[in-house]
Amino acid sequence: MRPCGLTPVKGNWLKPSPLQHTAAMPCGGCEAYAWCRGNCMKNLYLGYVKNDLRYRAGVVEPICGLLRFIGREVDRHDPQAWFARLPLPQRRQVTDCEVYEYVEVMP
Numbered sequence: 001m002r003p004c005g006l007t008p009v010k011g012n013w014l015k016p017s018p019l020q021h022t023a024a025m026p027c028g029g030c031e032a033y034a035w036c037r038g039n040c041m042k043n044l045y046l047g048y049v050k051n052d053l054r055y056r057a058g059v060v061e062p063i064c065g066l067l068r069f070i071g072r073e074v075d076r077h078d079p080q081a082w083f084a085r086l087p088l089p090q091r092r093q094v095t096d097c098e099v100y101e102y103v104e105v106m107p
């Protein structure tokens, strides 16, 4: 026992997660990848590694379609133009807030 009461780590016994991107997943050519980044790895794993076609068609593909739709809708409303129209104090509020540096879309 060390004086601080902590036991040192002796080894990493954790197995590598099976939830990793593979070539079987459709994310590489996906228009949503910039904001999605293959976010729901559990769904992708079940749909494309475990090859659960029912789950893929009923869950994974609708979610991916929704993410692509959201991206197109955001672009269609031109958020840069919206931002440019804001009064300076509100623009500063947006740019100075760390929360706005990362947005996670969870359908």
Ligand code: SF4
Residues within 6 Å of the ligand: 026, 027, 028, 030, 031, 032, 033, 036, 037, 038, 039, 040, 044, 063, 064, 065, 067, 068
């Ligand atoms: S929307 Fe689907 S296919 Fe596209 S990057 Fe996200 S998880 Fe991958």
